[in-house]
Amino acid sequence: MQKMNLQQGFALLEALIAMFITAGVLLGLGVLHIKSVQQSALTTQRTIASIQANDLIDRMWASVCSLDNSTGQPDMTKVNAIKTQWQNRWKVEDNESDFVEELTSDQIALHNRMNGWSGNLEIVDATKRRYKITIQWENKKAKWYEANPADKENFIYHFSVPKCEV
Template sequence: MKNQKQQGFTLLEALIAMFITASALLGLGILHLKSVQQSQLATQRTIANIQANDLIDRMWANVCSLSTQQTGIITGWQSRWDPTQAGTLDSNQSAMHQLLKNWQGTVTQPDTTKQRYQVVITWTNAKAAWYSSTPLSQRFTYNFTLPTCAS
């Protein structure tokens, strides 16, 4: 004969085990979603870093004529990364433009006595704001100093 006090105890154990399992699976799902979001942001920040380094390389190449060609260098850099110029972009740049939406790059020279520059790249990160109705604006700031040209 079965003990009457034990009746329904296994059902309660099963319900508790199901609740713990469901909670663990939900937590893993949320963790995965956050991981994908951070991976997307890391990809976008890497592309912004590549853009900033592209500008720095262009400025380094023209360091001796930077005072007269700075505007042209910056304009050329911005047009090279302009997504509306899809015909002039190679396939790698086109792929990058699909990941970095509505980007804008500005170059300032906070210290005119030395060749110190600041590159600020901003873009819209719609995937990071899945919980919000408005896309988030992301920013990447890169500070660098170029040597003076030895004449």
């Protein structure tokens, strides 16, 4: 009589299990890579929003001595003029703005990453010269955006400027 080998077919089963484990690991790495790319895009957008906020803060600091009216409070006309200048600087839509000619191709590429951009400046406390910058944009690559396109990414920054001492 011939003896039966109990190990027969075991190598095939081992190979099959190893293939399933390898496929699962590769699938997990693919998902991890996609999430990493999404977060990298969001980080880039938040960095651009930070640059935009700092641009407005620099404009406010450069005009610190001309911001006050005769009562020593921030003059809304001057603050709104700075805000409008800043908004026009960063709101380039489809390269239709006259300002586009002054931008480099790299700067235009940065602008184009901020779809649906809007920026606002609010006075939080006029006596203490505290302001709030709110920057919003669409992040169409985010999964939640597909569910509710009305939602936008927000970047909020609070700052204050000193009273001008002449």
